[in-house]
Amino acid sequence: MIHDHAKSTSVANHAWIRARKLRKVYRKALRDGVQEIVPLAALDLEIARGDFVSLMGPSGSGKTTLLNLLAGIDAATSGELWIGDHNLVHMRRDALAAWRAKEVGIIFQSYNLVPVLTAFENVELPLLLSPLGRRERTERAMEALTTVGLADRAGHFPSQLSGGQEQRVAIARAIVARPPLLLADEPTGDLDRESAELVLQLLDQLNEREKMTIVMVTHDPRAAARARTRLFLEKGELARREEAVP
Amino acid sequence: MKLLPFDHAIRNLARSPRRLFLVVGGSTLVSLLVLGAVAFSRGLEASLGASGLATNALLLGTGSEESVERSEISPTTAEALHASVDGIAVHAGRPAIASEIHVALPASLASPEQATTDTASATRATEESPIMVRGYETASSLVHPQVRLKEGRWPSGGASEVAAGPEALARIDGAKLGSTILLAGEPCVVVGVFEAPGTTMHGEFWMPVELLAIITQRSTRSCVIAALGGVDEAGERIDPQVAFDDVEAFTAMRLDLETTAVRESEYYAQLAAFLAPIRMLVLITALLVAFGGALGGINAMYAAFASRVREAGTLQAIGFSRGAIAISLLIESLVACATGALMACLLGRLLLDGIAVRFSMGTFTLAVDSAAIAAGLLAGLSLGVVGGIAPIARCLSLPIPLALRS
Incomplete structure (x- = not known):
């Protein structure tokens, strides 16, 4: 059963992610002036933890602009964006990088694995930013690879993996530091149906078992249907919000 | 700042062997050119430095202090100097003082017919090149201890004979011990080969000063060279400095001789300073050519790093700072360029070190010494840093979202 809350601004009493009048403007220089592109107009949004x-x-x-702002890899023009106790809008670039390393895992549509590193080394990358020792990093990376069912491919390079396997390695890399927030940009966009299903099952599992908050951009209604909350954006504003009732 | 692992940079080097080859090749070229230019400069400096002794006084014609070739002094100067100054060194009862003529003469190998005739009008068999010829006296061996007879014998007076430095022989195709060469059209038999490694004399022809005076039709000498450090009447060794002061006093008193005294080492030091613009020109030319090689290397680095913009974006999205990624890319650039620099040093040692460079005053050898190697390494490392900065900045200049889409 789905509840429709058009342009709802409040869905949770204790929202973990809170956007207030979040606005992003890109300015493009043209011959006869400056063109403003406004991907996010004045977005209000709340997402509960988990x-x-x-x-x-x-x-x-x-x-994607919203996802980039949530990941702290793009800066809002105005407004507020709180994730937990952090207002991302006011954080400096270095602070955002340090915050991302601990708090956010990102899954990209095209995997973005480093080609010269093995699956294990790709997964280990985020842990290099942590104070963990080599043994602990190895355990964690292998654990993440086991979670995505690719422990036996640890020594393979990305070029030796299928698209689905690459995406699962990318998921392992995104979750290895055990971040509370997992952001996925079209994670099944480049995958066949079977691989896509496997990835979605993994996301389900991470949300339910690991209690990770997941925000996933998708064009695929079947993928979207796996989410508990579905947000529909139009012209930079929240057009509709649907929540699945358990 | 948490850095990326060192081996990450090293592994990235192997991504594109062609680009790696271009960067390493560019760095090798740049380093080799700089190393070669420094080796040229150091070799010339060392050769001129070794050619003159601080304990030798050189008497030149007044106004010709900068060029012994232009100098003309009376043949009696040596005798007058010896009679007036006590501090001239004496070896085996012979005073170490010699009048010499220094002149650059066209030289070529004589044809068989020319070898049997003594006419200067014979046609030349091989292409002529000007080579420094020194007219010497017996005492010249006392003032030039760097010179050693290697083969044959010294020329005898009266006959048209000449002794040759190895590099002087090498400048005339086919010339060897026993050959007849034409010096200013005069056939001379090479009766001996001497060596004076590391000095300009290594590339000279030597013949008796009287014979050279006849060939060049001059009645004057170019210089008098006196080894200082003789003993006084009491048998005490005279300080060479004091002896040189006496030589200077001699030239000041004997105005009729129109001579001036300089230490031989100072003369060559001045000559080195005089040639400094040429050394600078060589270095600038090398740097200009190296600039071309550097551009090739930088272009390859641009291409290498431009293809990694998305990876740089991904690493930033994971949480690595731009500084950490820049350092990793810089290590990559430095390792590639350092490899090229090391190859250049190896090539320099194997191919350039000791190569003879001939010039009008004789010859000198390229010296690939520690300074030249340091310059080559520095050039390679500089290319790694300076050449890497722009491609790295370009690679990291895009905002992360754009980099991820590139």
């Missing part, structure tokens, strides 16, 4: 959220909407609706 939620599994899908972001949907037509191209240019601001999905």
